[in-house]
Amino acid sequence: MQGPRVRATGRIVLLRDTGKLKFIDIRDQTGQIQLFVGKKQVGDEAWALSDSFDLGDIIGVDGSLRRTKTGEITIFAENLHIMCKSVAPPPEKHHGLTDPELRQRMRYLDLTYTDGVLPRFLDRTKIVKSVRDTLNAQDFCEIEGPTLHSIAGGAAARPFVTHHNALNIQLFLRIALELHLKRLLVGGIERVYELGRVYRNEGISPRHNPEFTMLEVYQAFGDYETMMTLTEAIIVNAIQVLGRGFVLPWGDDTIDFTPPFQRKTYDELFAEHCQVDPTDVAAIAGLAQKLDIETANRHPDVIKSDVFEARVEDALA
Known part of the structure; x- marks a missing residue:
């Protein structure tokens, strides 16, 4: 037929x-x-x-x-x-592109021949669009702040430095979006955000990249509860556009994003997962030493933060 x-x-x-x-x-x-x-x-x-x-x-x-x-x-x-016409042979068909460095340097081959890479790129596009849709639906105003700053402010990070020839001044690639957004808030834009690239001249690892996309959101007449509700809406809506339910794989584990999210304080989580009083400086220092975290000449809050990162963060899913 x-x-x-x-x-x-x-x-x-x-x-x-x-x-x-x-x-x-x-x-x-x-x-x-x-x-x-x-x-x-x-x-x-x-x-x-x-x-x-x-x-x-x-x-x-x-x-x-x-x-x-x-x-x-x-x-x-x-x-x-x-x-x-393809003028060069593709990677071996059964294994795809396996060299990690080659995958990063030749993204076009990685997209074409490595299973799961192209869908991940398309998912990211959907997620970014959803983030904007959620904020725009709540009357947030998206702005584009300058990438070149006269001071490296808004975060504690080493900047990339450049030179403006016409003005003969030193400038920095932005390390955060914060300062210009807050100026707009002061100027009367009561709900403002930017989703843009920032640059930090620091180490490279699976958790750090010299340039990455950051979202910063500011709202007048709200508090931390307001921002928790907004954060949950951003995450839940982004997951919904993927259409795969709220329980998603993460490596060998899964993360359950089913709303509503649990809401706990930093100290509640610290006590629950570290089994020490979050106000007991000596006990926290002792736990830090057991975890091979440096304690000499360091502020107790910094030590506590390192312990939280080592013992609590991975358990939050």
């Missing part, structure tokens, strides 16, 4: 040639589909073109959509087009 006529374009990720028939899998960001290419169906010219196809080529196909005898949805090709 002849199916509906379709036209599709995608990158070749699988190519099987049996002599007079070819089965080709093409993929784009929406999914993957099989092509059935027969010499009789496509004609001599298109068949000759298909002989030049390689993995990684981007091709176009016109044909009819049907199911094979095994039930797989397939485009039965009637015409073929080469859209973009």
Whole structure:
């Protein structure tokens, strides 16, 4: 039975040639589909073109959509087009791009050949849009503050330094969004936020990057309870747009984001997970030493913060 006529374009990720028939899998960001290419169906010219196809080529196909005898949805090709030729062989198909450094340096290959990477990029786009939608729906005003600052303020971090030739002054890439947002708050914009890039000239690790996206939100006539409610709404709405429920995987564990979130104070969590009085400086110092946290010549609050990070943060999920 002849199916509906379709036209599709995608990158070749699988190519099987049996002599007079070819089965080709093409993929784009929406999914993957099989092509059935027969010499009789496509004609001599298109068949000759298909002989030049390689993995990684981007091709176009016109044909009819049907199911094979095994039930797989397939485009039965009637015409073929080469859209973009791959001049270098792709990574090995079964393992993808495995070198961590190569994955970072060649993101285009990582997106194309490593399972799960492209959906993660698309999920991030949905999350960022949801954050904006949540704030805009509550009458927050999004602004774009300057990236070049005359002082490195708003956080304790080492800045990137540059020079403005026309003004002959030293400037800094921003390390935080805070100061200009607060000026707008003083000026009368009662709900304001920025979602933008900041830059910190410090170490690199899975938890630190020289540039990253930061969200800062300020609201007049609210308190910390107001901000807790807003934070919960931002997170819950962002998770909902992904459409995977509220219990999500995190490494070998899961995190339950089902609202409403529990609300506990810093000291309540400290006492619960550290089993010491959060006001007992000596007990906290003793626990810090057991955790190999430096205590000499350090303020008790800094030691307490390090203990909280070591013993409490990972348990909050």
